Amino acid sequence: MNKILNYINGIHLAPAKGEFMDNFNPATGKVYGLIPDSDAEDVALAYEAASKAFKSWKLTTLEERFKVLNRIAELIDENNDQLATAESIDQGKPQWLAKNEITRAGQNFRFFATAAMQFASESHNMEGHAINYTLRQSIGVVGCISPWNLPLYLFTWKIAPALAAGNCVIAKPSEITPMTAYLLSELCIEAGLPAGVLNIVHGLGPMVGNAMVSHPGIKAISFTGGTSTGRHIASVAAPMFKKLSLELGGKNPNIVFADCDFDKALKTTVNTSFLNQGEICLCGSRILVERSIYAKFRDALIEEVKALKVGNPLDKSTKIGAIVSRMHYDKVLSYIELAKEEGGKILLGGQAFKAEGDNADGWFIEPTIIEDLAFDCRTNTEEIFGPVVSIMPFDTEEQALEMANCTEYGLACSIWTSDLSRAHRVASNIESGIVWINCWLLRDLRTPFGGVKNSGVGREGGWEAMRFFTEPKNVCIKY
Numbered sequence: 001m002n003k004i005l006n007y008i009n010g011i012h013l014a015p016a017k018g019e020f021m022d023n024f025n026p027a028t029g030k031v032y033g034l035i036p037d038s039d040a041e042d043v044a045l046a047y048e049a050a051s052k053a054f055k056s057w058k059l060t061t062l063e064e065r066f067k068v069l070n071r072i073a074e075l076i077d078e079n080n081d082q083l084a085t086a087e088s089i090d091q092g093k094p095q096w097l098a099k100n101e102i103t104r105a106g107q108n109f110r111f112f113a114t115a116a117m118q119f120a121s122e123s124h125n126m127e128g129h130a131i132n133y134t135l136r137q138s139i140g141v142v143g144c145i146s147p148w149n150l151p152l153y154l155f156t157w158k159i160a161p162a163l164a165a166g167n168c169v170i171a172k173p174s175e176i177t178p179m180t181a182y183l184l185s186e187l188c189i190e191a192g193l194p195a196g197v198l199n200i201v202h203g204l205g206p207m208v209g210n211a212m213v214s215h216p217g218i219k220a221i222s223f224t225g226g227t228s229t230g231r232h233i234a235s236v237a238a239p240m241f242k243k244l245s246l247e248l249g250g251k252n253p254n255i256v257f258a259d260c261d262f263d264k265a266l267k268t269t270v271n272t273s274f275l276n277q278g279e280i281c282l283c284g285s286r287i288l289v290e291r292s293i294y295a296k297f298r299d300a301l302i303e304e305v306k307a308l309k310v311g312n313p314l315d316k317s318t319k320i321g322a323i324v325s326r327m328h329y330d331k332v333l334s335y336i337e338l339a340k341e342e343g344g345k346i347l348l349g350g351q352a353f354k355a356e357g358d359n360a361d362g363w364f365i366e367p368t369i370i371e372d373l374a375f376d377c378r379t380n381t382e383e384i385f386g387p388v389v390s391i392m393p394f395d396t397e398e399q400a401l402e403m404a405n406c407t408e409y410g411l412a413c414s415i416w417t418s419d420l421s422r423a424h425r426v427a428s429n430i431e432s433g434i435v436w437i438n439c440w441l442l443r444d445l446r447t448p449f450g451g452v453k454n455s456g457v458g459r460e461g462g463w464e465a466m467r468f469f470t471e472p473k474n475v476c477i478k479y
């Protein structure tokens with residue numbers, strides 16, 4: 001039985017109370033490991049280590065910071081196979097997909113290692129009178145809380161800029177997918193990251209997460225997860241005047257105009273809908289198709305999706321793995337029932353998938369396509385976060401925008417058209433933080449990442465992340 005430990009002050013530790021919880025393999029439905037059930041006492045210990053380490057970490061030269069963060073990136077690359085297999089077992093995603101995400105986790109560290117070397121601040125000259133320069137100082141001890149869908153990728157996306165900016169970090173991965181965060185702690189030791197600079201505390205959100213958010217010494221919280229958790233975190237952290245970055249849920253539209261490159265739009269829509277079992281915050285769960293090509297697109301999509309193999313994530317030919325937890329599996333299935341109650345017609349899937357052998361008790365759901373739903377019904381406006389999409393026709397650009405913008409979310413969208421003017425117009429009028437035109441998930445780590453409306457507050461990525469993890473201090477010198 002795998003038993004993982006907290007990583008505090010540079011060493012692996014059991015939780016103070018000695019309590020552990022079960023860790024499940026979603027593809028078998030069985031317990032395969034134990035994880036610390038930590039609480040505020042462990043967070044306090046991590047804080048003590050981090051605040052002590054901060055005294056020297058903030059004084060490291062940029063090159064020293066670069067070297068150790070870049071070494072972590074190299075170690076992630078060197079251990080890609082082991083990390084990807086662990087991620088696949090822990091999360092349920094196909095192993096080939098986990099390999100890509102581990103590569104991206106390494107890229108996060110490499111990218112922010114170089115950012116540490118390049119980050120600069122402004123100066124404002126008051127002609128003949130004075131000069132201002134702005135220091136960008138590290139904050140101190142910061143908290144990073146991440147979800148279960150892209151475990152190591154999203155964990156490193158927060159930790160790397162926080163460390164590059166000179167902070168010490170207390171981080172909590174989702175208790176549902178803790179394994180690669182634990183393996184990362186082993187790599188941090190191997191890379192020579194000084195003790196206490198990064199501390200990883202495993203456990204439940206309401207225990208560990210809450211203790212981090214309410215800790216008076218942790219001055220900034222970077223959170224990625226559900227909108228209701230984000231709302232709760234804001235209610236605790238805002239009155240304490242903490243810096244907050246909230247990357248929350250989405251209900252993204254995928255808008256297909258009749259003048260698009262049909263084959264490209266179709267192939268990409270299969271991915272936007274079902275990659276990682278639809279458990280990516282950027283997945284497009286509402287497919288809006290211009291009426292003149294609606295029937296052709298819908299039928300072709302059904303044929304493509306029918307061919308996706310569901311099952312054992314470790315099997316190379318699997319395209320759709322297991323749903324991450326029993327609770328989430330029940331939630332996704334309940335939304336399929338809701339869709340039926342709301343008058344939806346199930347075109348494909350619509351039920352649990354029964355796998356064979358060791359996977360017979362795993363949590364699999366058939367990729368599901370639904371039509372005939374009102375664009376503003378609950379199925380079409382609430383986040384399902386699973387392999388379930390709804391497809392709808394539209395007649396005009398205005399109507400497509402009305403449908404696309406009708407949810408409380410505004411994270412991402414993709415637009416398929418060969419009309420350049422329309423592409424720019426729709427991109428400008430869509431209510432979302434990220435717009436892809438004739439593509440999806442094409443990521444440049446320098447670009448601002450985040451959502452509008454209930455999809456979040458603040459932006460990650462590039463300088464946005466470095467700015468979030470630093471405090472500006474303006475110094476004015478009179479001539």
Ligand code: NDP
Pocket residue numbers: 145146147148149150154172173174175176203204205206208209210213224225226227229230232233247248249250280281383385411450451455456
């Ligand atoms: P949750 O909001 O349930 O959990 C996210 C993290 O917060 C977990 O580590 C969780 O711990 C922790 N947490 C839970 N309760 C608290 C609390 N009271 N105080 C502090 N921390 C807490 O999200 P999921 O893990 O279910 O992830 C799925 C959600 O994440 C979806 O809504 C998805 O859209 C969103 N997401 C957004 C992204 C974006 O960039 N905008 C990217 C990826 C996902 P525990 O696991 O123990 O509950």
